[in-house]
Amino acid sequence: MEGERRAPRARSCGLPAGGAPAPSPGVDAPLPGRSGPPALPRAEVLDLDEDEDDLEVFSKDASLMDMNSFSPMMPTSPLSMINQVKFEDEPDLKDLFITVDEPESHVTTIETFITYRIITKTSRGEFDSSEFEVRRRYQDFLWLKGKLEEAHPTLIIPPLPEKFIVKGMVERFNDDFIETRRKALHKFLNRIADHPTLTFNEDFKVFLTAQAWELSSHKKQGPGLLSRMGQTVRAVAMSMRGVKSRPEEFMEMNNFIEIFSQKINLIDKISQRIYKEEREYSDEMKEYGPIHVLWSASEEDLVDTLKGVASCIDQCCKATEKRMSGLSEALLPVVHEYVLYSEMLMGVMKRRDQIQAELDSKVEALTYKKADTDLLTEEIGKLEDKVECANNALKADWERWKHNMQNDIKSAFTDMAEENIHYYEQGFQHENRTRGLNEQKIKSGSGSCVPAISTLPFKTSTKKHAILFFFFFSSF
Template structure:
């Protein structure tokens, strides 16, 4: 919670040495991010990655920091603190550029997995170099997400693409699936880098820069399985009490999340179905043109007309394929990313309720004087600060998330509309040109008959 109370409002205005933009050619546009994965369907799923104890990384110009520095609190060096201060007239310039690229397959006697190259360029003083290069696998991203949730329980952590895919929809480590996941992982890291608080998280820095270290040692620092199970049961009980004492503003927030989740899930399913039906239509239309060419060989009087129809169909196929590409690469990933966001938001609300419930239970104990009064008073004071920090962090991040969501959704649907208009205009112009040529041909033939 300390990190949330000390949330920085902006980053320094420097630019990374040797770097211009943060994304290389071919890197994804708007997506969670997304992930435009087919895993949203209700079907049997296939596990792509197995849990492992080690974190394979390779680094350039980086040295491993002291393991004691793995703290969820904000950076405390003088230059780091300067980065957290934002002056009203200071432009919000980017000082951390991250690119995820070059997926690479690794085959061992035990498993097969994919790693992705992560290049980081920065001008921040707390980094000991201006450029880093590491390789990470999906499980490493999952570890980072979990550490961010532990350190910032009421901040909205960007979602990761699912670990599972629908059986029969995508082959294991299919090129299209790997590329979709790469784009989603790229968006995940850049969402964190652009966040005013998460970007300064120490585990995020280690993820981007560490040369070689084992994840198992850090797992041992957390609670064991039985302890986690006990905490989960207690968290559920506390969160149920937290719902009863949830302030009205958070009740409204929760209602919004429930409605948003229902709508975005429905849009996601319909969009996936439309995409599938359009693909089937496209595959059939591709067979339609060659049939007219074959037909023209046996119809001498209709040969030119039939060949003209085949040419129009071919051009319409190309326009349709481009439109479908825009749908699957632009709209679907954005919509599905916010499906994952809706699930993330529900988890954030539960964690907020749990913190609130801890305070309520102590106040109740003090009222009934079931424990040492002085000790309870001290604990209540600390919990009140914790609740205030949690609430303020969530409210600030909520407004930021809503603005980003509205911009992303609006942009995705606007781009889709423009792409549809352009595609249909191309098809319309193609058929109008064909009709004009046929009309002119008919008039010429009529003129010849009269003469």
Template sequence: DTSLTEVNSFSPSVPISPSSMINQYKFEDGPELRDLFITVDDPESHITAIETFITYRVVTKTTRGEFDSSEYEVRRRYQDFLWLKSKLEEAHPTLIIPPLPEKFIMKGMVERFSDEFIETRRKALHKFLNRIADHPTLTFNDDFKIFLTAQAWELSSHKKQGPGLLSRMGQTVRAVASSVRGTVKNRPEMFTEMNNYMETFSQKINLLDKIAHRIYKEERDYCNEMKEYGPIHTLWSASEEAIGDSLKGLAGCIDRCCRATERRMAGLSEHLLPMLHEYILYSEILVGVLKRRDQIQGELDSKVDALANKKTEKDLFSEEIGKLEDKVERANNALKADWDRWKQNMQWDMRSTFTNVAENNLHYYEE
């Protein structure tokens, strides 16, 4: 069922307690089955004559036999994460690669290189690597292993071994040619449904993001106003002996409300807003994955058309078509499996995050 209604619907049998709701939904792969643990921490600022940048410590612990050691510690900067993402997309064009945070901050919420910006990015990079580690295919990618284990100079050397300029240009030309051809002729209905689903999902997740940011702004403005009213009532109490105690009590109440609102805002900025933004990025990634699948299908369609118009070289075309049919089948199977996995994780994230917001709201109004 590809309906979006299931994302925020609960069975009538779900217990009332928000904590109980969260406990109902678990990933298939529990922590006890994991053999690769990654932590991104310890951001460090570097200032050179040319640029200023941040590196993060990446600590990996594993029991896998293909690793030479059980623990690694390396430092990586943002452009290293970008390189890894591009290599994963190159190796697995129809798998759903987790999103990275953007290079520059969105919506002007915090300044670049501020403590808040660096911590927000650190969390996103940590999630990016752990989503790859939990993926049944991406986790065994050779470039991912090198990213986790190679020292800086080794990684730099490995990057230089990538495809040359002419190879990259050829890939770009094929992608453009495929897009010019327009809609593929023989797209399976399943992938048309995926495209329609993502169009609706993108609209809804962007709307949710706008609403969440509006709520956050209103809460922030409300909190700033309360911070002004508390001291005013304290000063007022000094000049009104008859109602001084009442004014002091009111000032204390305003102060408690302000602290409760700040905790509520922290819950929004640490959980809800990052989750919604991550799935906005996911929606863009999925649109790209579906386009790449269509490009592979388009290559096959064009060869079939060419074969129908050719009287010579039929054997050569038949061999190419056979290879393309295999390529299309592999691409389709990879996307089908990843699509189901992505939807399951997305539904878990939505349920757990919105349940967390509801629980925080309950605590807020109780306070």
């Protein structure tokens, strides 16, 4: 083997390659008509201070005309649109159920932190009991994530919520912040439990079952500080060296990740802006109810009409609050989770490239080195096995992740569409009731007409969500 690399042999990894079956046609297969990465509008064309201009960038994008799996003649009925984007339910075969609840604050002389109760119920034989209850802090979740990445470098590990959130919520121990983090940690553990490979990780089992002192003892069993520093230095050196020839399928995967990251970050930014604008509109609308009540005290002929308008506004405010709650709980967390996923995917690709770079360096050393060729040949054989296992694991987990991503994003936008439909139905009922009262007053000649509050501004926000939805899925 002078100057050239041996052709890789077929080998068995001995490790589950993501555990996901081959994707069925029409679900995860590449969409027809998309031979390369789609054109993506540059981020700087978005000026979020001009709302209509923001969305016109998306609506005029030529890539939006190619809806891939959607028919170009989209039905006009909202309900028929909802039916198009729903996945069929899969059979429930879970044997591990995890709940994260009851956050509790702890204050010591050194620090203040929050722990969360984790209840695990399982029917698996490898567990000593069918139910466990432990308490964990955020640092323990970070440790688990690190161990999973160490054991499975090319599997897509679910992301953890950020340690600090600077924008919109500065207080770490704010009730809303704690509840948001609790939900994110709950989803993190359940995504691991649903993963066909990660769910059987030994560190994951220890995390769910060991008491605090047992977990601390288990953490100390890992490699020492010097060993970890050496691994980090080698990883950095390999990343600086780079990969000479990345396989074509992983080049396509990397292009997908870059485009996905740009789009999901834009959607997260605009969704947050839409939520902020609607919250401001809702707060302003709440002021009009009391104003109409005070107004009615000085207009004897319009008492009933003005009180009817005030009642309509009050009902619209309640419907709006419910809708805003659905937006903050259903859409925003899902979109932001996949922003974090995009960062995780970049890390997975770097770890895969590091493994291949290590193999390339050994092959290059064998080319120019005459001594110890037998030892290098043996090392190259092991590294080829490692690269093959890493590639197979990533490819299988990649298809599984794409399916879940499409399912989650579509479900989030579908739920939002249903919330919008229900909201408008309620708004129209209240407006029609007030309009009918005004008409009765006019016919009887006992009063004048006062227009009811309109929900028209929210029609624009629904249009924005629809454009964001089609913008995102125009190329995936």
